[in-house]
Amino acid sequence: MSERGDHIESASCTAPGTWRNTGELMDARTGDNHDAVADATAWIADATRRLAELDGGPDGHVPAASWSEGESALEQLRAAVAHRIAALPRRGKPISTAIPGITVSHLALAKALASSLAELAAEASAAIAAVDVEVDAQAVTALRINLVAIGAADRDRTYLDDGDALRKRAAAVVNDIIGIEPPTITITWEDIVLPSY
Incomplete structure (x- = not known):
């Protein structure tokens, strides 16, 4: 994935907007000054692109299995998304x-x-x-x-x-x-x- 100006380009997808790539996994519980919801959304979108073979990740390697063959990968995504959502701060009193x-x-x-x-x-x-x-x-x-x-x-x-x-x-x-x-x-x-x- 390469950063150019105000957009992101990946294997077959261009998304307008600003991209924040820290190179680390998103964790809503860190004392990071960035909005946890925006980080969670970016993390989920990145994981989805990787599983859909639209992006090979930081090393550019695209996995051999297709989206339809990645049942275990899909289950991992579901588990990871559920974990991230559970970690988001609640605003309930x-x-x-x-x-x-x-x-x-x-x-x-x-x-x-x-x-x-x-x-x-x-x-x-x-x-x-x-x-x-x-x-x-x-x-x-x-x-x-x-x-x-x-x-x-x-x-x-x-x-x-x-x-x-x-x-x-x-x-x-x-x-x-x-x-x-x-x-x-x-x-x-x-x-x-x-x-x-």
Whole structure:
């Protein structure tokens, strides 16, 4: 692989952009100043090119086996990719539960809430647009659930009624997962009405 200006050339592939080649394997846990996600992406792309015989690597040697014959190579790539992804930093904030020593990520709690509230929201002719879990000192300080009203049919209940039911369900879900009810649950509705022409 040769570096020329602002692009990379390999055996049969030219990719525009800047290429950072340290000559070392990427490791997201090193104290490197480079973005771990960009490094992981570059490493995966390089490994894929090598296995697809588009690049022979630093020494220019292209393996004799074709992509379709490289089942063990493909399995090695899958294992290596899974290892690299597992090593990427997580940006989840820990939340203490009622059980000492057990924490739950705010990302996991938000996903659980979105999943648990989806059916009830659909019954209220709404879709969950976002669930925001605010955390301070490993405690949930507030939940914000943003709903988008769907459909143009008349409603049997008000947004306030449906919001109260969703708020009650959200409190129960949080209590089931962390054993502590959040102090504030805010439900916001967005209702978009398009004129018919």
